[in-house]
Amino acid sequence: MDKDKNFFQKVYEVVKKIPAGKVATYQQVATIVSTPRAAQAVGWALRALSENQLAVVPWQRVINSKGMISIENLKAPKEYQAKLLKDEGVEVRLVENNYFIDLKKYLWDPHTN
DNA sequence: CTTATGACTTTCA
DNA sequence: CTGAAAGCCATAA
Numbered sequence: 001m002d003k004d005k006n007f008f009q010k011v012y013e014v015v016k017k018i019p020a021g022k023v024a025t026y027q028q029v030a031t032i033v034s035t036p037r038a039a040q041a042v043g044w045a046l047r048a049l050s051e052n053q054l055a056v057v058p059w060q061r062v063i064n065s066k067g068m069i070s071i072e073n074l075k076a077p078k079e080y081q082a083k084l085l086k087d088e089g090v091e092v093r094l095v096e097n098n099y100f101i102d103l104k105k106y107l108w109d110p111h112t113n
Numbered sequence: 114c115t116t117a118t119g120a121c122t123t124t125c126a
Numbered sequence: 127c128t129g130a131a132a133g134c135c136a137t138a139a
Binding site: 007008030034035036037038039040041042044045048 | 133134135136137
């Protein structure tokens, strides 16, 4: 088990480390678990989240490099994710029916974990 | 083992 | 600057 935890598990643990009121990009999580190019794979991991995992993994704090929520295609509405972030104190602004977050202010710094 | 898909990112036109 | 295409990583079939 200590050999190579599943990529998913690693992603989940990293995401769980994200403090409330902060957000992380796929690229950042991907860099921690594997390589910066694995951002797509991170998205894949979060897509495969089970309802049980949704309760323990703050997937709402993970967004793309532009600080925008691209979750429109999933069953979870963007408004729901935005609501969760707002509840954590993250300022989310709605532009062109897309939710944007100020990465300069709310981007998580894994070094200061 | 090869092909296809994706909650992404970067580059080319 | 805006829009489209390719690329990289991991998983599923």
